[in-house]
Amino acid sequence: MKIAIPVDDKSTETSVCQSFGRTPYYLIYDTESKESVFLDNSAAASQGGAGIKAAQTIVDSKVSALLTPRCGENAADVLKAANIKLYKTVNASIQDNIDALNDGKLSLLEDIHPGFHGHGG
Amino acid sequence: MKIAVLSGKGGTGKTLVSVNLASAAKEAIYMDCDVEEPNGRLFFKPKNITSESVSIKIPFADQKLCIGCRKCIDFCKFNAIAFIINKVIVFDDVCHSCGGCVLFCPEKALSEKDKIIGEVQSGVSENVSVITGILNTGEASGVPLIKKLLNNNLAGKALTFIDCPPGSACIVMESIKDADYCLMVAEPTLFGVHNLNMVYELVKLFKKPHAAVLNKCLEGENPAEDFCREKDIKILGKIPFDSELGTLNSNALISVRENQKYRDMFSSMLQIVAKEVQHETVANS
Structure with a gap:
C-alpha cells in the first residue's frame, strides 16, 4: 500500500514535518515495493x-494512509x-514511523485540531 | 457628513471617541463597522431594535452535472473546493464568495445559494441612531456585512460616525471607502506610533482628509504627538489618561452622558472636528 508523510526535505534522511498543510514536501512511500517519491506541496504558500x-x-x-503529527479539521474532512x-x-x-506502521504499532490520529486559520480577506 | 474613526490596533479608543462624539452632537448616527466585536451598542444600549440578516452567495454543486475538470478548484485562491471520489466538496467557511468558480464551470454544475453571515441591527439611543453590524463567529470576511451596513438609508443623513474595525486590512478599507473624513486615534507609545503609521498610510492611499486624536495622554513625552508633528498631521483632540474616564468607560457608560466635564471635553472636540471636516470637504469638492 502507498502511504504519505509530510517531510522537511526531499531526501530519505529527512524528518517528519510538524505541519501537514504547510509542509514543503510529502514523501509517498510504497510499503510493498519500498519505493520513495517526493511531492512538492503547492499548498505551502x-x-x-x-x-x-x-x-x-x-x-x-x-x-491509503497518511502518517502525520497533526491535522486540521478541513484537511481531515477531505481525507476522510x-x-x-x-x-x-x-x-x-x-x-x-514506517516500521511502526508495518508492525501495526501506529495509532489512529484522533485529535483533529480546528486549524490555525488567519482572518483571510 | 461621514466621519470614519480608525486605528492601527484594537483598544486604542476608536469606540470611546466615536461613541462620545456622537453623544455630544445634537443629532448623530453611529455605525459600528467593527463587525467581529461590535461593542458600541454596549454603551448606547439602543431601544426599538430592528434587525436584518445579511447573506452572501456561496457555490452549490450539482454532482450529476460535474465532469471533474477541476477548473473551479484551480481558480479558487482560497482553496475552498475539493474534488474527492468524483464529488465536489465546498468548504463554506473558507469561501470568500467571489463567484469565480460559478463563472468558470463549463458544465454549469455550480450555482449559488445564500448563506447568512450575520445581521445589521438598528436602534435608537437618545440623540443617536445606532446601527450595528454583527458578523457570525467563524465567517471568513466581514466585508459584505459592512457594505450592507453602510448602505443603510440613514448613513450621512445626520452627522455620521463610522466606528471602524482595528488595523488596515480589507474590512477597514471598506469602512472608510465612502467616508468624508478620517479620524485616527493613537496611543502615546512607540507601538502606538507604529499602528498610527499603518492607518496614516492607508488614509493617504485613499486620499482621505484626515487628522488625529491622541488618547491616553500623560504629562511629558508623547511619541504619537511627535509623529503627527513630523508628518504634519493635525491633532484635533487630546484625551487624558484619566482613571475616572477609564472607569466610566469600563462600566459601559458614555462619559458625555454621565459627567459635565467630559461633555465639555467631547463637545469642544466635536466642534473642532466639525469645523475641520467642513473646511476639508469644501476644499476638496
Whole structure:
C-alpha cells in the first residue's frame, strides 16, 4: 500500500514535518515495493485553505494512509471523504514511523485540531 | 457628513471617541463597522431594535452535472473546493464568495445559494441612531456585512460616525471607502506610533482628509504627538489618561452622558472636528 508523510526535505534522511498543510514536501512511500517519491506541496504558500489543497494533493496521489503529527479539521474532512486512514507519527524519524506502521504499532490520529486559520480577506 | 474613526490596533479608543462624539452632537448616527466585536451598542444600549440578516452567495454543486475538470478548484485562491471520489466538496467557511468558480464551470454544475453571515441591527439611543453590524463567529470576511451596513438609508443623513474595525486590512478599507473624513486615534507609545503609521498610510492611499486624536495622554513625552508633528498631521483632540474616564468607560457608560466635564471635553472636540471636516470637504469638492 502507498502511504504519505509530510517531510522537511526531499531526501530519505529527512524528518517528519510538524505541519501537514504547510509542509514543503510529502514523501509517498510504497510499503510493498519500498519505493520513495517526493511531492512538492503547492499548498505551502497558500493564503488560506492550505489544508484543503494539501489534502487534495494527497488524495490525488492515491495513498491509503497518511502518517502525520497533526491535522486540521478541513484537511481531515477531505481525507476522510477519500477513505484515507490518518495515523499519528511516533517521532520525527521516517524509518521509525514506517516500521511502526508495518508492525501495526501506529495509532489512529484522533485529535483533529480546528486549524490555525488567519482572518483571510 | 461621514466621519470614519480608525486605528492601527484594537483598544486604542476608536469606540470611546466615536461613541462620545456622537453623544455630544445634537443629532448623530453611529455605525459600528467593527463587525467581529461590535461593542458600541454596549454603551448606547439602543431601544426599538430592528434587525436584518445579511447573506452572501456561496457555490452549490450539482454532482450529476460535474465532469471533474477541476477548473473551479484551480481558480479558487482560497482553496475552498475539493474534488474527492468524483464529488465536489465546498468548504463554506473558507469561501470568500467571489463567484469565480460559478463563472468558470463549463458544465454549469455550480450555482449559488445564500448563506447568512450575520445581521445589521438598528436602534435608537437618545440623540443617536445606532446601527450595528454583527458578523457570525467563524465567517471568513466581514466585508459584505459592512457594505450592507453602510448602505443603510440613514448613513450621512445626520452627522455620521463610522466606528471602524482595528488595523488596515480589507474590512477597514471598506469602512472608510465612502467616508468624508478620517479620524485616527493613537496611543502615546512607540507601538502606538507604529499602528498610527499603518492607518496614516492607508488614509493617504485613499486620499482621505484626515487628522488625529491622541488618547491616553500623560504629562511629558508623547511619541504619537511627535509623529503627527513630523508628518504634519493635525491633532484635533487630546484625551487624558484619566482613571475616572477609564472607569466610566469600563462600566459601559458614555462619559458625555454621565459627567459635565467630559461633555465639555467631547463637545469642544466635536466642534473642532466639525469645523475641520467642513473646511476639508469644501476644499476638496
